[in-house]
Amino acid sequence: MTKVLLKGIRKKFGAVEIIRGVDLDIEDGEFVVFVGPSGCGKSTLLRLISGLEHISGGELHIGGQLVNEVPASRRGVAMVFQSYALYPHLTVRDNMGFGLKVRKVPASERARRVSEAAATLKLEPLLDRFPRQLSGGQRQRVAIGRAIVGNPDVFLFDEPLSNLDAELRVHMRSEIAALHQRLSTTMIYVTHDQIEAMTLADKIVVLRDGRVEQVGTPRDLYDSPRTIFVAQFIGSPKMNILPLADGGPIAPGASVPATAISVGIRPEHLSLGKSSNSTLRGKVRLAEYTGAVTLLHVELDGGQTCLVIQNQGPAPETGAEVSLQADPGRLHFFDREGQAV
């Protein structure tokens, strides 16, 4: 059983507090994804869990044990780095076996585990090559192989796919998902990529300025974001946030909470209505055709721009008058502090 438990974790670099009290409960075998804007402390938090950075305050438990002072190599965690961090002077085989060698695992056992991992990741033909002789995707796979070989209790990934091209990224994403299914090891994964987060995660942790903004399943976060920040961070394109006065008429039937001052509605939940049963009106400023859908930038009469995804029918011309409507159940209301109500 390898739960990871964070209690009031803090990290200071000099006088600056980067991680400001993070509480988190990661179940055994769970796939947890950290997301958040650049600089919010995702990598730092991951490095605190790995043991590469020293924890300034709070408690970190891995597998029921307090590991604040346990060195990185004895925490039973393995890390896959963004730059892959393969040793350039060692072959793929030696790269993968390096950690075992340092831990004095006998050569025969080492060879067995390396070839096992190589088989899993289809790396056998590459074992005697040097990292420089590999493509980006292959390097990535070696980096994952190096992590697997040590039989870790927890895998840590720091934006492992960000150096790959789009197609390869999709492919490796599915490989990582498959890997998680096969090993069912606890995995913690940092990413910028919405789709990666939504597709891979059992649980998404949204970080902001060194604090946890919200934790939940991808569906939780998408359906019921607790703050405007999460509402706009999860989902692409971003959720439209309108002042209640302007956005109110969008779904006349909705019951509006008393403290609400703004209303949020996702672009994919807006549709174009006939201007006769008009609710919210605006002019199309830009229509971006992407193939599957058209993304409309609609300038409302109140002056705000509202994004609308239109997935059927011919798109209106630029400059056309349109009216927008939405299902009342799809509206999100936020109060003065940006909290959902």
Next chain:
Amino acid sequence: MTARRTEIVYRICWTIALLLLAVPFIFPFLWMISGGFKSTTEIFGAPTLIPRVWRFENFVEVFTYQPFARQYFNSLYIAATVTVLTLFIASLAGYALARIRFAGAGLLMLFLVMALMVPEEVTIIPNFFLIRAMGLIDTHWPLILLPVFGPQGVVATFLMRQFFLALPKELEDAGKMDGLSRFGVWLKIALPMSRPALAAVAIITFLHSWNLFLEPLIFLSSLEKFTLPLALSNFNDSYGLPLWNLQLAATSLAVVPILIIYLIAQRQIIESFALSGVKG
């Protein structure tokens, strides 16, 4: 077809130009070797590159005139010791200055670099008193200790530090995750990756020690403890005039290790460029 022709002409022109440029560098070298095979009278006679009479016995005389083999060995082992010690200390110290955060690291670096600005001629007298107080006059110790812990060592440390600073940190993190200690990271990851820097430091250090003249002149007095530069200036006749043919023969012998070191180090540097993925 014509494209190939111009290509060939171009190459020939280049080769000729490079050959011409090489003459000023190669000629003195050949002249030295040829002089080593001549008699003194021929050296001062009408100059020819190929000796009219080949005096192979010059090379025997070099060894009988003074304990040249012993002196050669002195130079070799001193330069090798200095190089190994410098590589070891400079890479450790350079790594510490690059990667370990400790109070006063910046100040320490500043002090070291400041020490570089003091010319050797200024420190040689205090160093002499220091070495004498330690009772190491007419031993090889000053020739080892002064370069390793003096300005040469600082230059080496500085070079290593700059190189380590540029190494990707994630690699060292990976090493730590794999269970290496700080020392292990230095030995197993940082060092193997810094082969070009180590090779450069090795060349500089070996050459410096090999060419050292002032220190041996000051600290050594017995013939069999001499190093090569001192020995070379010692091939004189009874009037104190240089025996040119012996000096040139001995000098020809003295450059051999330098050539070898260059070849080895150059290969290291090229190989590691290939390793780092930089096209060479």
